Amino acid sequence: MRKFLRLGVVAVVMLFIAACGGDGDRVFVSGPGLVGIDDSDDVTLAPLLKVTYVDPVTLRTVTAQILSDPASDGDIAFDPVLGLFTVMTAPLTVFFGVDQADPNRPEFRGFLTFPLDGATGQEVVPSDAAIQFASVTVFVEDVLFFDRIPTFLDLVVYPFRGLGVPDPAVDFNAPVPAFRTLDFLSSDFGNFVEIEVTNLMDQAQVDNLFDFQVRFSVDLATPSTRSLDAKTTDTAKIVKPFSERARVSTMSRGRRDAGPLSRTEREKRHR
Numbered sequence: 001m002r003k004f005l006r007l008g009v010v011a012v013v014m015l016f017i018a019a020c021g022g023d024g025d026r027v028f029v030s031g032p033g034l035v036g037i038d039d040s041d042d043v044t045l046a047p048l049l050k051v052t053y054v055d056p057v058t059l060r061t062v063t064a065q066i067l068s069d070p071a072s073d074g075d076i077a078f079d080p081v082l083g084l085f086t087v088m089t090a091p092l093t094v095f096f097g098v099d100q101a102d103p104n105r106p107e108f109r110g111f112l113t114f115p116l117d118g119a120t121g122q123e124v125v126p127s128d129a130a131i132q133f134a135s136v137t138v139f140v141e142d143v144l145f146f147d148r149i150p151t152f153l154d155l156v157v158y159p160f161r162g163l164g165v166p167d168p169a170v171d172f173n174a175p176v177p178a179f180r181t182l183d184f185l186s187s188d189f190g191n192f193v194e195i196e197v198t199n200l201m202d203q204a205q206v207d208n209l210f211d212f213q214v215r216f217s218v219d220l221a222t223p224s225t226r227s228l229d230a231k232t233t234d235t236a237k238i239v240k241p242f243s244e245r246a247r248v249s250t251m252s253r254g255r256r257d258a259g260p261l262s263r264t265e266r267e268k269r270h271r
Contacts, residue, residue, distance in 0.1 A: 032218040033149040034097035035184050036142030037110060039073050041092075041256065044249050045139040047073070049114035049212055051201060053129035061132065064123040067251055071258040072113035072211070074163045076172045077106045085172060087164035090256045093141055096216035100145040109172055110216040111156070111163055112136070117210050117271035119160075119261075120254035127208050127271050134201035136214065140188040147186045150219035154179040155200040160211055161260045174215065178203035181219070210269050 038045045047068040055062050074089040075096060081104040096110035114136075118124040136153075143149065156174040164171055178200045184193070197214070204212050261269075 029146050030148035030150060030183075031146040032098040032100075032107075032220050033146035033184075034095060034099055034108065034142065034144040035110075035140065035149055035151070035216070035218075036144075037094045037096075037112075037216070038139040038141050039068070039070060039090075039092060039094045039112075041070075041253075043067060043251055043253060046070075046248070046253060047112050047114075047139075048137045048248060049197075050133075050135050050137065051125050051131065052133040053125060053131050056126055056128045056130070062129075064125050065248065065251065066114045066116070066122045066125075066212075067120075067248065067253045068112045068114050069120050069161070069211075069254040069258075070256040071161045071254055072163065072213075073111060075108050075110045076164055076168050077108045078172060079104050079106045081105075085164070085168035087168045089163050094216075095142075096151075097144075097149060097218045098220070107218070107220070111158065111171070112138075112214050112216075113158075113160065114212040115160075115210065115254075116204070116212055117269050119210070119269060121252055124271055127205065129205070131198060131201050131205060133196070134198045135194050135196050137192050137194040139192050140184065140190065143184055143186045143189045149184040150221070151182050151184055152179055152215075152217045152219060153182065153195060153197065153200070154215045154217070155197075155203055156213050156215045157207075157209065157211075158213060159260070160266075161258060171215075176215075177207065210271065 039047060049066045050063060052061060052063045070090050073094055074087065074091055075094050077086045094110040095108040098105055098107050116125045154176040155178040156176065158171040158174060159165055180197065180199065182195060201212060
């Protein structure tokens with residue numbers, strides 16, 4: 001399932017180009033495509049949470065940067081024909097969306113975890129800090145099947161280093177205390193996309209969560225066609241590769257093969 005039918009993708013793209021004609025009459029197609037997010041061991045490309053807050057003790061403004069925990073990251077695919085869930089943990093690429101090249105049209109939902117308590121040796125966001133701004137930056141490896149992919153980004157809670165355990169349907173359909181919407185575009189391919197998540201981080205503080213965990217999914221509404229000028233409504237910010245990531249190269253992440261925390265380790269978690 002991970003090896004998508006690239007020839008099928010090429011065929012879809014070629015058909016789309018043929019249908020569009022010349023540059024003058026090209027349309028911008030929106031729909032439930034498939035997006036791939038880099039989650040490899042290259043820390044300069046890894047998902048990054050940036051949180052600017054007021055320190056409750058010093059009253060100074062601080063910016064924390066936290067890389068996602070690869071052992072907690074992953075995606076869950078649901079095959080609506082077979083009624084089956086497939087869980088991938090610690091993948092090199094996290095997918096979300098619909099694989100249009102598969103006749104069963106499986107839906108993928110992508111999950112990222114950013115520990116807020118320093119569990120992976122990174123910076124801590126105090127539980128009583130006043131959040132000023134928060135964003136998640138991801139490197140986009142794939143944008144397939146559609147030019148514009150309407151996306152939901154949800155704050156969720158799922159087991160740390162235990163995605164899909166014991167029931168993947170629970171995490172796939174986890175309740176959403178806060179969310180935002182955005183569009184991923186074909187032009188995002190090969191770029192960093194920074195997404196503001198201040199409202200999600202505010203809710204994580206209210207709920208006193210140990211981890212900032214998000215789920216990417218697509219809007220399954222009927223695809224539409226728009227002019228290329230409609231791209232101006234996009235709310236995601238494209239940032240230049242590495243320009244804002246220099247500090248990241250000196251940071252460390254949790255191990256990809258790390259196992260779930262023991263009961264003692266879980267009980268020691270605090271922030």
